[in-house]
Amino acid sequence: MVSSGESVIRLKNIYTAYEGAEYPVIKDVSIEIKRGEFAIIGGPNGAGKTTLLETINGMLKTTHGEVTVLDMDVGSRGRDIRKKVGYVIQNFSFDPMTPFSAEEVVLMGRYGLIGPFKKPNEEDYKKVSDAMKLLRITDIAKNPIGKLSGGQQQKVLIAQCIAKDPDILLLDEPFSNLDLLTREFVSNILGDLAKSGCTIVIVSHAFDALPDTGIRIIAMNDGRIALDETCDPGEVENKIRLVSGGIPGA
């Protein structure tokens, strides 16, 4: 375990470009995020928020700069990092007929951790059922994932990442499918996780349901960091508005 107060995510002058693209999407970004921090990444569409998350967990390669996560270099140990970092993807759509139950999908979060040639053991199943209880989705455990509502699917994916007992949780617009009460409910779960030492990084446009802790806002614009400060939950929306509100479509 990384000790409290230490940076678990360290980006140093990084540039990230997509395969075949002429210009990098992320330009000269440097940030450090500490253990147990609750960070919200804001900014307009296309600012590079998703790209930043995938740079952190090593699914996208940087063209320049250093990315260190949990004291490991992303370039050489990306897979080890991903075993300890949960990532809830932004755009998912599942075939209604896909042959997997919600429970199986939650268990999938642990597959990398379990490693090849091994079967899930009792502990794995326990973590799965705990995560599903936490998100109150045990009643839909046996349902086919493709036939759940968007919000239910979203909760399954969040449970999937919590079931892997992550040191860091990256969530890309996890609230977009959730109603206000559920947003508050999930927000509080994430806030508690942060208090227990899990670093939370959320890309979000919804600021009406935030846990009652200090919130680090990182606002992005055009691949750069436009604002980075810590404030109370109530101030988040205005701060983000200052950065992205005046430049629609930028």
Add this chain to the structure above:
Amino acid sequence: MLEFIISNNIVCHAVEAMLFASLSCSILGVIVTQFNVSSIGFTMAHAAFAGAAIGMFLGVNATAAAVVAGILVAILLGPVAEYSRMSTDSILGVFFGMTMAIAIFFIAYMQYLGKGMSASALLFGDVVSLYREEIYALALISIISIIFVYLFYKEISSLIFNRKIAEASGISVKPLYFAILFMIAIAVSLSLNIVGGLLLFVWLVTPAATAYQFCNSLKSMFILAPAIAGVISIAGALAGLAWSVPVAPLTAIMITSVFVVAVIISPKRKISYSKGY
């Protein structure tokens, strides 16, 4: 291998060939259909087809040539897609057309040269004139397919569900993906001259599609698809040889008929009123 049950050597070899071809193709077929890579399966089959036609034309072992061509496509697919900056699907389309053209060209040319008989085996299959080694190779790839699916079930299921989620959980997605491509290439190439290049898709797609009508989990599909394919293929081989009709086309018709029946009686098409009404 099955001589102790079936005394007639020709019948025995035909049954073995059909059984092992159907096992390997249908198991990998579950991955092909669920992973939505049917186009990769088709392209591999055509590459193997073209390879076999070239091999036959040159007078080398057609099956070996088919395996080489299939593996070549598996290796080239990724890099060509990346290099040309095109989607894998477009590349597959290009490969598909090219290999089909090569195959047809050589088969037509061989017909012109009077070697048409052997070429027709490539199209429609032939279970009688097989080498013992081909059957052994098929048995081996069937066993490898079963072990592969058993050992990597977690990883395969996660990849089938969602590639991004699989990668994010810390699975090595790329090696797994290539391993799957290789297995398909080999299974398809080895089955080619038994079931025929034009009928190969029946073994690759239909048993999995049939199993899908009854299964709610991937695990059960991996069991039911080869069971269906194996039983029908053995029956097809025995019936075809007994009635002196071509084995592979007969079996293909049988497999497809079972699929049609499965669709009609599938529980997936029935609405249940037992809950909440």
